[in-house]
Amino acid sequence: MIDQALINKINSVLAEEFEVDVEKIVPEAPLMQTLDLDSLDLVDMVVLIEHNFGFTVVAKDFVGIKTFNDFYHFINNRLNETGAPK
């Protein structure tokens, strides 16, 4: 179970960084299409994760992330692994 506060924080930083309406960010929505991301935007995604959640991202982290729900689980799991504050 992922803390709702963490989900809200993720939604908030994604909406601000990628300039999308926060209401469009729902768990089942496709991440890349909803945020209109291409491979260059993933550079910003890496910076955003590292600055806001305090852990380092590697290429394989993005494998299998299709929806916002996948993304929430990825962030939550890595925070649990690293012990970084949520």
Added chain:
Amino acid sequence: MRQGHPNDWSGKSRGGVAGYLVFVFFIRKLGLRAAYVLLAFVALYFIPFSPSTTRAVWFYSRKILGKSRLSSVIFLYTNYFNLGVALIDKTAASSGLYDNFTFQFDEPRDVSDILAGNSGALIIGAHFGNWEVGAPYFGKYGKKMNVVMIDAEYRNIKSLLEKQNKLSAFSVIPVSEDSIDHVFMIKDAISRGEYVAMQGDRLTQKGKSYESHFMGRRASFPLGPFVLASRTEAPVIFYFAIREGFKRYKFVFRLFRPEESVRRRGGEVNVLNAYIKELESAVRTAPEQWYNFYKFWL
């Protein structure tokens, strides 16, 4: 901002392996001057048999430099010949003849400090002059050099090196447009305190671009290198190597220190504009050494 265009560079540079090896033979056995003499004939061949390149150079001469038809014919040949000289010189420099060349440095003190320091650096060059002739120079600082290259170009170079049983003076970070692995390889290399070099003036088919004025006309520049430059914590150095005469080069280094406001979405345009200013200043000193042979201007 736009996506790539059918006229954008395909990722492959012209020139066969066999031809390259003939020049290597000339350089090693007969010397640089003999290689230049051979080049004088080879450069002629490329004018009719490389039509898309010839069209690009003609456009550059007529529309950008404003030369007459007659001057453009001469310029066309000179441009091909100069490119050949650049390839011969870089081959010679990387084959142990580096000390035979004379180099002059336009290198502000802060650039030397950064190159000699412990941090990594992102070095952005162009298809202008002969940046690779300076690769051994970077070696003096004892840091590893990584060169970012389109995958097709990388495979070509790898094949050449394998045929010569030779190791490259630098590591290659191959860029595939369908993957983001190179972003992490660049990030990792910089965090290890290494140099990462890339070209900032060549648009690929799927890459995002930004239109700006360059040499008096609108041109499309790739955004990728500048997104990376604006987001990285490392210093950014613009670097150009200009040929000034027989075995004589001038290296120009300019430091760009991204401010915090540049390190976010949209900040890449600031880095790109600074790059364009420095590139234009360098190209105006040696317009015949511009080798971005595709439809670059709009």
